[in-house]
Amino acid sequence: MENKKTYSFEEACRASLAYFDGDELAARVWVNKYALKDSYGNIFEKSPADMHWRIANEVARIEKKYKNPLSAEEVFELLDHFKYIVPAGSPMTGIGNNYQVASLSNCFVIGLDGDADSYGAIMRIDEEQVQLMKRRGGVGHDLSHLRPKGSPVNNSALTSTGLVPFMERYSNSTREVAQDGRRGALMLSVSIKHPDSEAFIDAKMTEGKITGANVSVKIDDEFMRCAIDDREYIQQFPIYSNNPKTKNAISARKLWEKIVHNAWKSAEPGVLFWDTIIRESIPDCYADLGFRTVSTNPCGEIPLCPYDSCRLLSINLYSYVVNPFTDKAYFDYELFRKHVGIAQRIMDDIVDMELEKIDLIMEKIKNDPQSDEVKSTEYHLWEKIKYKSGLGRRTGVGITAEGDMIAAMGLRYGTQEATDFSVEVHKTLALAAYRSSVTMAQERGAFAIYDTKREENNPFINRIKEADPQLYEDMAKYGRRNIACLTIAPTGTTSLMTQTTSGIEPVFMPVYKRRRKVNPNDADVHVDFVDEVGDSFEEYIVYHRKFIEWMNVNGFDTEKRYTQEEIDDLIAKSPYYKATANDVDWLMKVRMQGAIQKWVDHSISVTINLPNNVDEALVNRLYIEAWKSGCKGCTVYRDGSRSGVMISVDKKKKKSGDTDLSQQQLPPCRHPEVTEVRPKELECDVVRFQNNKEKWVAFVGLLDGYPYEIFTGLQDDEEGIVLPKTVTKGKVIKQTNEDGSHRYDFQFENKRGYKTTVEGLSEKFNPEYWNYAKLISGVLRYRMPIEHVIKLVSSLQLKSESINTWKNGVERALKKYVTDGTEAKGQKCPVCGHESLVYQEGCLICKNCGASRCG
Incomplete structure (x- = not known):
C-alpha cells in the first residue's frame, strides 16, 4: 500500500471546522466517524473534500x-x-x-428455510448476525418460525422455551459486538399470529432486558379489523400452515391494547403493517425465486428477504x-x-x-x-x-x-x-x-x-x-x-x-440553549447558573443552521443575546x-x-414524538390512522417514556449542570426521598462482570427502582457465591441474628418456582470488600446522584490490587443505573479531549465527537 500523508486529529479538526463554516459538532463527527483511517488511528484525510474525491x-x-x-x-x-x-x-x-x-451495506436480513427452529439453526443465525455486525451491518431477522412455549421438542428439555430466551440471546450477541466504537444494531420481529407474540410484546418491559435489539410486531389486516371490531383472532403455529399444530382464539382488542400500552409506556414494540408491506413489495413478485420479505433492518426502512442487503x-x-x-x-x-x-x-x-x-x-x-x-x-x-x-x-x-x-x-x-x-x-x-x-x-x-x-x-x-x-x-x-x-x-x-x-x-428544536462552564472571576463572564457542587455556567443560544438562514434573510440579528421571550417571539414569526x-x-x-x-x-x-402527558387513547388513534393511511410501519416515542429518549426542557426544568437543554433526559424513575430505616425486603438486581479474567457478581438492592445498597465480590471461588446463570433478580432480606446482629440474605426463585436463599451476603465476601461496600451503601441511601457515587468510588486510593479490582467492579455495576444523558463531570474524552462525556446504557459517549467507551 502506498505511503499516504497523515494528519493529526487537531489538523483534521481545524480543516474540517473551516469546511463546515465553524460548525464544531459537524467537524468532529466527520473526523471521528468518516475520515479515512487505518487500524492504528492514523488519519489520511484532512477534510470532507478529501473524502468526496x-x-x-x-x-x-x-x-x-x-x-x-x-x-x-x-x-x-x-x-x-x-x-x-x-x-x-x-x-x-x-x-x-x-x-x-x-x-x-447498511442493512441486512438473515433467516434459514426449512427446520429453522432447531438449536443448530438458532445458533447459525446467532453466528451470522455477529459476523455481519462486525463488518458494520445492521441486521434484522424474524422469530415467527420458532416453536411457541411448551411445544414438544426432540431433546432432553422435552418442551420448547418459546421466543423470549432466544430474544435475549440475540440481544446479548449484539451488545458484545463493537463496530468502530459503536454497538451492533438488531431488529427482531414476530408475526402477531404467533402464539408467543404476547410474550414477545412484553419482553422489553423489564428494564435491562433485550437492550441490544429493537422489536417490532408484524401485524396483518385481519388482526387490525378484529381489534377495531372487538372480535376473536386466531393464532396458530406454524404461522402459514394450512394444517397448524397449535391453534387458539384470542381477544384481538386486548392484545392490541397491550401493544398500545407498551408503546405508550416504553416506546416499544414498533408495529409493522405486514400485509401492506407484502402487498406493495415489488421484490415479493419474485418470492418463489428467493425474494420473499421476512423482516426489516433495525430502523425499519428496508424490508428484506433473507441474505439480501441494501x-x-x-x-x-x-x-x-x-x-x-x-x-x-x-x-x-x-x-x-x-x-x-x-x-x-x-x-x-x-x-x-x-x-x-x-x-x-x-x-x-x-x-x-x-x-x-x-x-x-x-x-x-x-x-x-x-x-x-x-x-x-x-x-x-x-x-x-x-x-x-x-x-x-x-x-x-x-x-x-x-x-x-x-x-x-x-x-x-x-x-x-x-x-x-x-x-x-x-x-x-x-x-x-x-x-x-x-x-x-x-x-x-x-x-x-x-x-x-x-x-x-x-x-x-x-x-x-x-x-x-x-x-x-x-x-x-x-x-x-x-x-x-x-x-x-421536522426540526427537533429551531433554537435552544446550552451551558458551558466558566470561571466567575474572569472578565466579562455572565454567570447564569451555579450547580450543586459550586461550578458556574454561562448559557448560550444554539440555532438550527437553517433557522439562522431564515433570520439572515428576514433581517434578524444572529449575534444578539436574546431573552427567552424574544426567542419565543422569533420562533412564532418563523415557518418552524x-x-x-x-x-x-x-x-x-x-x-x-x-x-x-x-x-x-x-x-x-419515521418517529412520532409526543409530549409526556398524552394518554394511551392518542397512541391508539395514531397507530390505527397509520394503518388506514397506508404506512408500512409506525413508532411512537412519548417524551420521557424511557431512559434514552430525548426530551425537551421547559423553563421550569433548567436546574441541571452543563447540559444540552434541547436533549435533556428524565430518569426512568424520580429520586425518592431519603429512607433512613431500611425496609426488611428490597428488590435486588444481580449484575455479573469480569475483572482480569475473574468472575465477579454484585447484588444491588433497589428502593423504588433506585440503588440503595450494594454487595459484591468474587462469584465462584472458595469464598465466593455460586448462582445459576439465569438468576438476574431476587430480593435482599435483612435478618436479625440471635445475638442481635444483622445479616443480609439473597432470595430468588428457580425455574420451578421454588425459593432458594443465599444466607449472609456480607459474610460471603472478603471483609475488606464489605467495609467499603458499607461506605458506598451509605451514600446511596442518602441519595447522592449515582454519577457522583461512581466518581467517589473511582477516587478511592487503594493499595491492594484485589481491592482496586473490586473498585472497578462496583463502578461497572453502578453505571447501569445512571440515567442516560447524564454528564460525567470532570472526565475528558480520550479521543477529542473535551469534557463532554455522557452516560448511555452504562457506557460513556462523547457528545462532542461521538466516541464511545464502555466498561
Whole structure:
C-alpha cells in the first residue's frame, strides 16, 4: 500500500471546522466517524473534500465499465459540502477504503428455510448476525418460525422455551459486538399470529432486558379489523400452515391494547403493517425465486428477504429550494430530476463496489488462520449475500432535510398544503429514479430475473404506469436495472454534516440553549447558573443552521443575546412555528407519511414524538390512522417514556449542570426521598462482570427502582457465591441474628418456582470488600446522584490490587443505573479531549465527537 500523508486529529479538526463554516459538532463527527483511517488511528484525510474525491474517483472507476460514464469531477460537484447527494455511513466510510475489509451495506436480513427452529439453526443465525455486525451491518431477522412455549421438542428439555430466551440471546450477541466504537444494531420481529407474540410484546418491559435489539410486531389486516371490531383472532403455529399444530382464539382488542400500552409506556414494540408491506413489495413478485420479505433492518426502512442487503444514499432536499425563506421561493424540479437520475446511477455503481468488497471479505476469510470448519459459516454467509445482492441489485435512494425544505418554501410541516407539496416531490423522485433504472437496463442490462408479467398487479408499479405511461412502456421493453430503488432512512449523523433536519422528520428544536462552564472571576463572564457542587455556567443560544438562514434573510440579528421571550417571539414569526418534533400535528404527520409511502417502494423510518402527558387513547388513534393511511410501519416515542429518549426542557426544568437543554433526559424513575430505616425486603438486581479474567457478581438492592445498597465480590471461588446463570433478580432480606446482629440474605426463585436463599451476603465476601461496600451503601441511601457515587468510588486510593479490582467492579455495576444523558463531570474524552462525556446504557459517549467507551 502506498505511503499516504497523515494528519493529526487537531489538523483534521481545524480543516474540517473551516469546511463546515465553524460548525464544531459537524467537524468532529466527520473526523471521528468518516475520515479515512487505518487500524492504528492514523488519519489520511484532512477534510470532507478529501473524502468526496475518494468516493468520486471510485464511482468514476466503476462508471468507465459502462456507456456514457460520469466523470469524477461531475460526481464530486454533487457530493461537495454535502449539498446534493449524501452517501450513508457505510458507503461513505468504506468506498475506496483499503485499510479495512468491510461491507458497504447498511442493512441486512438473515433467516434459514426449512427446520429453522432447531438449536443448530438458532445458533447459525446467532453466528451470522455477529459476523455481519462486525463488518458494520445492521441486521434484522424474524422469530415467527420458532416453536411457541411448551411445544414438544426432540431433546432432553422435552418442551420448547418459546421466543423470549432466544430474544435475549440475540440481544446479548449484539451488545458484545463493537463496530468502530459503536454497538451492533438488531431488529427482531414476530408475526402477531404467533402464539408467543404476547410474550414477545412484553419482553422489553423489564428494564435491562433485550437492550441490544429493537422489536417490532408484524401485524396483518385481519388482526387490525378484529381489534377495531372487538372480535376473536386466531393464532396458530406454524404461522402459514394450512394444517397448524397449535391453534387458539384470542381477544384481538386486548392484545392490541397491550401493544398500545407498551408503546405508550416504553416506546416499544414498533408495529409493522405486514400485509401492506407484502402487498406493495415489488421484490415479493419474485418470492418463489428467493425474494420473499421476512423482516426489516433495525430502523425499519428496508424490508428484506433473507441474505439480501441494501446500501443507502440521501438527496438533500433543501438544496433544491431557490430563494429559500422568501415569498419568491420555488422548488427546482428540473435540477432535482437530473440529480435523482444520477443518484440512482451512483447507487447502482455502489452495488458493483459492494460485490468487489464481498470478494475481498471472502478472500480474507479464506486466508484467515482458523480451520475451514471454524470459517465455513462466515464464508457461506457471504456467498449467499453476494448471490442475492447481484441477483436483485437492490438500492436505497432516499432523502434528508424534508423539514427544512418545507420551511424554506414558506410552508408549515404538518399542514395539508405542506403534505401535498411533499407528495409531489416524492412522486417526482420515484419517477426519476425508476426512469434512471430503466435507462441503465438499456445500457448495462436489467437485473437477472426481471419479468414484466410478474409485476403487472403490483400497486406501486401500477402507480408508475398511471403517472408516466411512457416510462412503464419502456420498462416493459428494456426491463429495470434494480429490483427496488427507494427508501427514507433516519440519516442520523449525516444530517449533522448536511446541517439540516434529518430524513423526513421536522426540526427537533429551531433554537435552544446550552451551558458551558466558566470561571466567575474572569472578565466579562455572565454567570447564569451555579450547580450543586459550586461550578458556574454561562448559557448560550444554539440555532438550527437553517433557522439562522431564515433570520439572515428576514433581517434578524444572529449575534444578539436574546431573552427567552424574544426567542419565543422569533420562533412564532418563523415557518418552524408549531412544526417541531414535539408540537407538530401528529395525525397530519401520520397521514403525510402514508401519502408519501405511496411513492417509496421500500419503507419510511419515521418517529412520532409526543409530549409526556398524552394518554394511551392518542397512541391508539395514531397507530390505527397509520394503518388506514397506508404506512408500512409506525413508532411512537412519548417524551420521557424511557431512559434514552430525548426530551425537551421547559423553563421550569433548567436546574441541571452543563447540559444540552434541547436533549435533556428524565430518569426512568424520580429520586425518592431519603429512607433512613431500611425496609426488611428490597428488590435486588444481580449484575455479573469480569475483572482480569475473574468472575465477579454484585447484588444491588433497589428502593423504588433506585440503588440503595450494594454487595459484591468474587462469584465462584472458595469464598465466593455460586448462582445459576439465569438468576438476574431476587430480593435482599435483612435478618436479625440471635445475638442481635444483622445479616443480609439473597432470595430468588428457580425455574420451578421454588425459593432458594443465599444466607449472609456480607459474610460471603472478603471483609475488606464489605467495609467499603458499607461506605458506598451509605451514600446511596442518602441519595447522592449515582454519577457522583461512581466518581467517589473511582477516587478511592487503594493499595491492594484485589481491592482496586473490586473498585472497578462496583463502578461497572453502578453505571447501569445512571440515567442516560447524564454528564460525567470532570472526565475528558480520550479521543477529542473535551469534557463532554455522557452516560448511555452504562457506557460513556462523547457528545462532542461521538466516541464511545464502555466498561
